[in-house]
Amino acid sequence: MSARTTLRARWQRLAEPTLVRRSVVSVLLAFVLVWGVLLCYIFMTYKHTITNDPGLQKYGDALLVSLQDVTNPAHAAAAIDSTETWTYIRRRQIGIFPGKTLHALSDADGNPVFASHELKTLNLPPRHPEAVGVITEAIAEGTVYRIYTGHNARWALQVFEPKRTDAAFLAYNGRFILPYLLLAMPFVLVPVWLSVRNGLKPLQQLASRIARRNNDDLQPVGFDAQHRELKPLEQSLDTLLARMRQKVERERAFVQDAAHEIRTPLAVITAQAHVMARSQSEAERTQAQAHLEQAIARTSHLAQQLLDLAALDEAQRPTPRDLDVAQWLRAALAQAAPRAMARQIELSLDAPDSLTTRLDLPALESVVHNLLDNAVRYSLAGGTVAVGLRVDDGGTTLQLAVQDDGPGIPAAEQGKVFERFYRGPGHAASSGSHNDAGHATNGSGLGLAIVRQAALRMGGQVRLGQGLGGRGVGFFVEIPLAARRG
Incomplete structure (x- = not known):
């Protein structure tokens, strides 16, 4: 390293702001202020004296x-x-x-x-x-x-x-006061410097402790703060590390589950492709092709839901846009209508003619499409799916409900249906389970997790409730409205 580079590094280190230097400069400025105040006081006293006495x-x-x-x-x-x-x-x-x-x-x-x-x-x-x-x-x-x-x-x-003259008076008294302030300055600056320096030692110890940690160490800091001012910092760090630890654990489990889920359809694709290539029977090849297409569809569906969930997990949110939620919801039900008609499921909508507000459209799409897909896929043939949309009496919350009259979800499973890749035991599409992970062919176990994450991104929540006529299940989403128009 050259002498010039060393000199530049030292200068940059000296020029770097420090709390100790800031405190010392603040005290110096306080002395200058005291000097000015005393000088003004002496001058005003002088003017008063020569006028009145x-x-x-x-x-x-x-x-x-x-x-x-x-x-x-x-x-x-x-x-x-x-x-x-x-x-x-x-x-x-x-x-x-x-x-x-x-x-x-x-x-x-x-x-x-x-x-x-x-x-x-x-x-x-x-x-x-x-x-x-x-x-x-x-x-x-x-x-x-x-x-x-x-x-x-x-x-x-x-x-x-x-x-x-006033200038001569101020100059003389300014010089007269200055030595006294200079004499007192070290007796103030030194205690302040020592106090700030000693006060920063616990912070330096905390920083050193954190710097020595491994990159993957997310355990609590373990710093026993003795000073009341440092306890909120220690608690905040421990809370942040706990959240990061939970997030890492969730992501690790998510990656493992995703790898496991993708492995199954890939295995099916490999096996059926082998059958199509080796089989001499046209019927076997036709059946293998059907299984292959089904596995590809499942893989595509899983990949799309993984992408949707990853997009919802991103910290940056899109800017809300003006949207007529009622008209948009009618279009969403029209898209789901062919699949519902194929299973003889009746779709109904209870919503105002128009309901315009500002919303995060991608998040709303994730909520509605997954709830409708879940309801249509796992309702019994010939059943009913009812969708409701309204704004609460205060005009501050958008309320969306998707209910059916199917067999519902057992009470023991209701607390787990929003977990990623959760599958209810023994559930399949034919049984009417609302956990979309339950279908061995089409379900991925991510639909309801996407719904929950999308609702959270909009600042809302989703909960389970009763279905239609005391049967089935209902999903109720509440989204706070920042501003409502129309």
């Missing part, structure tokens, strides 16, 4: 109080000059306040006592009597100044403080 107002009032006992203008000017110098030094030491605070002092008669040198060039507005006790703002040379105006019995004072 301005420090400049307190500063100016304190200066006037300190000067109220000073009578000498020179002393007052020296005090203001000293205060301005001290304030400037402190602002620079703190490093968060821009510029220099400027002062202007005059006596009660309005004579100037002190003025900062910068005021001569800034052209800031003079003192106005109506501005006393109110913080005003003015712009000079691109800088916004907050202006305090106050007076007492001896002196009138103005203080001009450069105002911090």
